Amino acid sequence: MRDLLHEIWESLRRNKVRTSLTGLAVAWGIFMLIVLLGAGNGLLNAFMNDSDGFAANTMMVGGGMTSKPYGGYKQGRRIKIVDSDMDMLRREPFSDKVDLISSSLSRSGYTMTYGRRYFNNVVLNGTYPGDAEMNRVKMEAGRFINEKDITDKRKVIIITHMHAKNFLTGSTDYEQLLGQKVKVGNLAFTIVGVRHGDENRDDRDLYVPYTTIKSIFGLGDEVDDITFSFHGLTTEAESDAFENQVRATFNTAHRAAPDDSRAVWIWNRFSQNLQMEKGTGILMKALWIIGLFTLVSGIVGVSNIMLITVKERTHEFGIRKALGARPGSILKLIVTESVLITAFFGYIGMLLGMIACQILDATVGQSKMEIFGQSVKMLDNPTVGLSTAIGATVVLIVAGTIAGIFPARQAAKVKPIEALRAE
Amino acid sequence: MLIELKNIHKTYDNGQPLHVLKGIDLQIEKGEFVSIMGASGSGKSTLLNILGILDNYDEGEYHLAGKLIKNLSEREGATYRNQMIGFVFQSFNLIGFKTAVENVELPLFYQGVNRHRRQEAAMAYLEKMGLTDWAGHYPNEMSGGQKQRVAIARALITHPEIILADEPTGALDSKTSVEVMELLTRLNREDGVTIIVVTHESGVANCADKIVHIKDGLIERVEDNRQHHSSMFGTTTIMK
Numbered sequence: 001m002r003d004l005l006h007e008i009w010e011s012l013r014r015n016k017v018r019t020s021l022t023g024l025a026v027a028w029g030i031f032m033l034i035v036l037l038g039a040g041n042g043l044l045n046a047f048m049n050d051s052d053g054f055a056a057n058t059m060m061v062g063g064g065m066t067s068k069p070y071g072g073y074k075q076g077r078r079i080k081i082v083d084s085d086m087d088m089l090r091r092e093p094f095s096d097k098v099d100l101i102s103s104s105l106s107r108s109g110y111t112m113t114y115g116r117r118y119f120n121n122v123v124l125n126g127t128y129p130g131d132a133e134m135n136r137v138k139m140e141a142g143r144f145i146n147e148k149d150i151t152d153k154r155k156v157i158i159i160t161h162m163h164a165k166n167f168l169t170g171s172t173d174y175e176q177l178l179g180q181k182v183k184v185g186n187l188a189f190t191i192v193g194v195r196h197g198d199e200n201r202d203d204r205d206l207y208v209p210y211t212t213i214k215s216i217f218g219l220g221d222e223v224d225d226i227t228f229s230f231h232g233l234t235t236e237a238e239s240d241a242f243e244n245q246v247r248a249t250f251n252t253a254h255r256a257a258p259d260d261s262r263a264v265w266i267w268n269r270f271s272q273n274l275q276m277e278k279g280t281g282i283l284m285k286a287l288w289i290i291g292l293f294t295l296v297s298g299i300v301g302v303s304n305i306m307l308i309t310v311k312e313r314t315h316e317f318g319i320r321k322a323l324g325a326r327p328g329s330i331l332k333l334i335v336t337e338s339v340l341i342t343a344f345f346g347y348i349g350m351l352l353g354m355i356a357c358q359i360l361d362a363t364v365g366q367s368k369m370e371i372f373g374q375s376v377k378m379l380d381n382p383t384v385g386l387s388t389a390i391g392a393t394v395v396l397i398v399a400g401t402i403a404g405i406f407p408a409r410q411a412a413k414v415k416p417i418e419a420l421r422a423e
Numbered sequence: 424m425l426i427e428l429k430n431i432h433k434t435y436d437n438g439q440p441l442h443v444l445k446g447i448d449l450q451i452e453k454g455e456f457v458s459i460m461g462a463s464g465s466g467k468s469t470l471l472n473i474l475g476i477l478d479n480y481d482e483g484e485y486h487l488a489g490k491l492i493k494n495l496s497e498r499e500g501a502t503y504r505n506q507m508i509g510f511v512f513q514s515f516n517l518i519g520f521k522t523a524v525e526n527v528e529l530p531l532f533y534q535g536v537n538r539h540r541r542q543e544a545a546m547a548y549l550e551k552m553g554l555t556d557w558a559g560h561y562p563n564e565m566s567g568g569q570k571q572r573v574a575i576a577r578a579l580i581t582h583p584e585i586i587l588a589d590e591p592t593g594a595l596d597s598k599t600s601v602e603v604m605e606l607l608t609r610l611n612r613e614d615g616v617t618i619i620v621v622t623h624e625s626g627v628a629n630c631a632d633k634i635v636h637i638k639d640g641l642i643e644r645v646e647d648n649r650q651h652h653s654s655m656f657g658t659t660t661i662m663k
Contacts, residue, residue: 010520316518319516323505324501324581326501327501328498416501417472417477420472420512
C-alpha cells in the first residue's frame with residue numbers, strides 16, 4: 001500500500017497544474033452538492049419550525065355548519081362542540097388509539113396587569129394538562145396546568161417568557177415570578193409557570209385551567225375545540241380513514257349526515273405532517289440529483305486526465321509488464337490514483353461547502369422576514385448532517401472508481417512489448 | 424536443455440501478412456553465453472520478443488526450463504517473465520521517478536516481497552555493480568554506463584533462468600560498451616548466468632561463446648566462438 005501511495009504521489013507531483021485543475025472540477029462539484037443540500041436543509045428547517053408548535057399525531061375538532069339536510073334538519077345548521085363530545089373519544093372504537101384529550105375555551109380582549117406594567121388584548125385560554133404535550137409547550141420556569149388545578153378550579157395562570165421579562169424589567173430569573181399575582185381584567189391569578197412564547201402572536205395566549213374559566217364566566221357546556229392525540233397510524237390512508245371515523249361519530253352525535261364534511265371541521269395534523277414529509281423527501285432528492293449532475297462534470301474531468309496520464313505512461317507500463325506486473329496491478333494503480341484525486345479534492349470541496357453553509361447560517365440564517373405579520377426565518381440551520389457527509393464520501397469513492405476504471409483498463413491493456421520501443 | 428525452440432513461425436498481419444520467422448530451431452544450455460546476430464529486418468527482434476515471452480508465436484514449440492510457453496494468459500506471461508527472465512534493454516528502461524534502488528526492487532515488488540527484504544536484496548546487487556553510492560539517485564543523474572548497470576542489477580535480482588539483453592550497448596559509447604560487456608561476461612563466467620544478447624554489432628557478439636546468425640527469418644548458421652575471433656575489428660574493442 002505504501003508503495004502504491006508513493007507511486008501515485010510521484011505521478012501527481014510531476015503534474016501539479018494538471019492535477020489541481022482536475023481537482024478543482026471535483027471540488028466544485030462536491031462544494032455545490034453540499035451547499036445545495038445545506039440550503040435545502042435550511043429552507044426545510046425554517047419551514048418545519050413554523051409547524052413545530054404541535055405534536056404531529058394530533059387532531060383538532062371544532063364546530064361548523066351543516067352542508068346538507070339530515071334527520072329532518074335543514075342544512076346550514078350550526079353545530080356546537082360540547083364537553084360531552086370528549087367522552088366519545090374515550091369509548092370504543094377510539095379508546096385504544098386515543099391518548100390525550102384536551103378541550104379549549106378562550107375569552108379575549110383582556111388586559112393583564114402586574115404592578116405598573118400591563119399587556120393589552122391578551123387571551124385567556126382555558127385548557128387541560130394534556131395540552132402541554134400536544135401543543136409542545138416549552139416551560140421556562142414553574143409548571144403547566146395540572147389535574148388538581150382542573151378539579152379545584154384554581155385561579156392559576158401560565159404567562160410567556162416575554163411577559164415575564166417585561167415584568168422583571170429585563171431579568172430572565174423567571175422563578176421570582178412564581179406565586180406572584182397578576183390581574184387579568186379584574187380577576188387575580190397566581191402565576192405558576194412561565195412558558196416560552198414565539199415573541200409574536202402566540203404571546204397573547206395565557207393558559208388557565210379549563211374548569212376555572214368555565215366557572216368564572218358561567219359558561220355552558222360549549223367548547224371552542226377539542227384536541228386529542230393518538231397512536232398506531234402509519235400511512236396517510238389509515239390517517240384519512242381514522243379522520244372519517246371521527247367525523248362520522250361527531251356528526252352522528254350532533255344529528256348531521258355522517259359524511260358531511262362541513263358539520264365539524266377537523267384539522268388532521270398527522271396527515272398534514274405525512275404530506276410534508278413526502279414533499280421534503282422529494283425536494284431533498286431533487287437537490288441530490290442537481291448536485292450529482294454538477295459532480296458529473298468533475299468526474300468526466302478526472303477520467304479525461306487519467307486517460308492522458310495513461311497515454312503518457314504507456315512506455316512505463318510496458319516496462320512494468322515486462323518486469324512481471326500483472327494487468328490487475330496496473331488496473332489497481334490507476335483506479336487508486338483516480339479515487340485518491342477524487343477523494344482528496346472532494347474532501348476539500350466538502351470542507352469548503354460546509355464552511356459556506358456556516359457562513360450562510362451566520363448571515364441569511366439569522367435574518368427574518370415578515371410574512372402575514374409573523375416574522376419567519378428564511379433559513380434555519382442551513383447545514384448538512386453526518387449522514388450527508390457519509391453519503392457524499394460514498395459518492396466520491398464511487399465517482400473516483402468510475403472515473404478511473406476506463407483509463408485503467410486502457411493501461412492494463414498495454415502490451416509488454418511497448419517496453420522495447422525507444423522513448 | 425534450458426531453451427528449446429522447435430520450428431517457430433511468426434507472421435505479422437498489418438494489412439499485408441509478413442512472415443518474419445520461418446521455422447527457427449534453437450537449443451541453448453544452462454550457463455551458455457549466446458549472441459543472436461542479424462541485420463535489421465532479419466527477425467532477431469521478433470525472436471527476442473518470443474524468447475522473452477513478450478510476444479506470441481503462431482507455430483512450433485518453445486520450452487523454457489522444461490515449461491511449454493504457448494498461448495499463455497497475460498497473468499501467466501507476467502509471472503513467467505517475472506520469475507524466469509531478466510531483461511536488459513538498449514534504452515535502459517529505468518523508471519524516471521524512481522531511484523536506482525527502487526528500480527532494482529521493482530521485480531521483487533511484483534513478487535510480493537516485503538519492502539525491507541526487497542531493499543536489502545536491491546542494495547546487495549547495486550553493491551555488486553559498484554553502485555552503492557548511487558542507490559538514492561534518479562536515473563537522470565547517472566551516466567549511461569551506470570544506468571545500464573542498474574538495469575543489469577534489476578535483471579539479476581529475481582535469479583532468472585536467462586538474461587535477455589537487447590542491444591545492451593546500443594546507447595553507450597565504446598569505452599562504456601566494453602565495460603558493460605565485460606560485466607556480462609563476468610556474470611556468465613563467475614556466476615554461471617545464462618545470457619542471450621541480441622545485437623547487430625559484431626564486437627558485441629564476439630563476447631559470446633556462441634553466435635547465432637539470423638537471416639530472413641531463418642538461422643543461417645551457429646558459430647562456435649569460444650576463441651572470440653569473430654570480430655572483424657579485433658578481439659578487444661567494440662567498434663562504434
